[in-house]
Amino acid sequence: MLEELKEANQYVINKIKEKDLLILEIEEYAKEYNVPIVTKEVAEYLRFLVRDKNVKNILEVGTAIGYSGIIMGKEIEKKDGKLYTIEIDEERYNTAQENIKKSGLKNIISIKGDAIEEISKINEYFDFVFIDASKGHYKQFFEDSVKLLNKDGIIFIDNIMFRGYLYKEYPKRFKTIVKRLNEFIEYLHERKDGEFVLLPFGDGVGLFRKK
Numbered sequence: 001m002l003e004e005l006k007e008a009n010q011y012v013i014n015k016i017k018e019k020d021l022l023i024l025e026i027e028e029y030a031k032e033y034n035v036p037i038v039t040k041e042v043a044e045y046l047r048f049l050v051r052d053k054n055v056k057n058i059l060e061v062g063t064a065i066g067y068s069g070i071i072m073g074k075e076i077e078k079k080d081g082k083l084y085t086i087e088i089d090e091e092r093y094n095t096a097q098e099n100i101k102k103s104g105l106k107n108i109i110s111i112k113g114d115a116i117e118e119i120s121k122i123n124e125y126f127d128f129v130f131i132d133a134s135k136g137h138y139k140q141f142f143e144d145s146v147k148l149l150n151k152d153g154i155i156f157i158d159n160i161m162f163r164g165y166l167y168k169e170y171p172k173r174f175k176t177i178v179k180r181l182n183e184f185i186e187y188l189h190e191r192k193d194g195e196f197v198l199l200p201f202g203d204g205v206g207l208f209r210k211k
């Protein structure tokens with residue numbers, strides 16, 4: 001989360017009244033075992049976006065334990081939509097499987113593996129892509145998934161402003177990742193096949209819409 005927005009984000013979070021008991025249970029688990037999941041306000045925004053009547057099929061890069069996948073999967077189930085989700089870590093993949101089973105959703109296709117290899121093996125088109133995995137590979141995830149994106153489809157890129165390190169002093173060990181993310185943002189602004197907006201919200205959100 002962007003430190004500068006902590007109070008504003010907390011205000012927004014306090015307004016969200018989550019009623020889904022499984023979602024609350026996963027939030028508790030994530031806190032206890034230190035699993036990174038989207039913040040509540042970003043989860044609400046995802047829910048809001050995928051409710052759009054044009055969003056049916058979704059690709060998620062970075063399942064973790066299934067939190068955001070279940071939130072989005074539930075929204076598109078009503079529209080007969082499917083959600084493909086990819087996770088590299090075996091333990092998290094297994095926990096996600098258990099959570100998806102508990103959710104009763106039958107429209108989530110979980111892939112265990114490295115998204116660098118797995119995205120290009122998928123033989124489907126998507127209306128919405130959620131990129132939330134290793135930041136060093138965001139450009140590759142984007143390039144692989146934009147090929148599978150329908151016209152007017154959206155790619156949602158989370159944590160793109162990386163704790164604000166893109167514009168303020170950062171620990172030396174993050175030099176490469178900061179450089180890559182800054183270049184990635186430039187690249188997204190310059191793409192001719194769609195439009196891009198950068199939102200200073202959560203940990204920074206990037207939204208790309210394909211023409």
Ligand SMILES: C[S@@+](CC[C@H](N)C(=O)[O-])C[C@H]1O[C@@H](n2cnc3c(N)ncnc32)[C@H](O)[C@@H]1O
Pocket residue numbers: 036037038061062063064065066067068069086087088089092113114115116132133134137
């Ligand atoms: C921030 S977490 C995802 C959180 C999840 N989207 C949520 O909000 O519930 C990022 C996940 O991406 C996974 N990951 C990192 N690099 C990956 C890769 N190359 N392919 C697939 N998964 C990857 C990590 O193991 C981690 O569980």
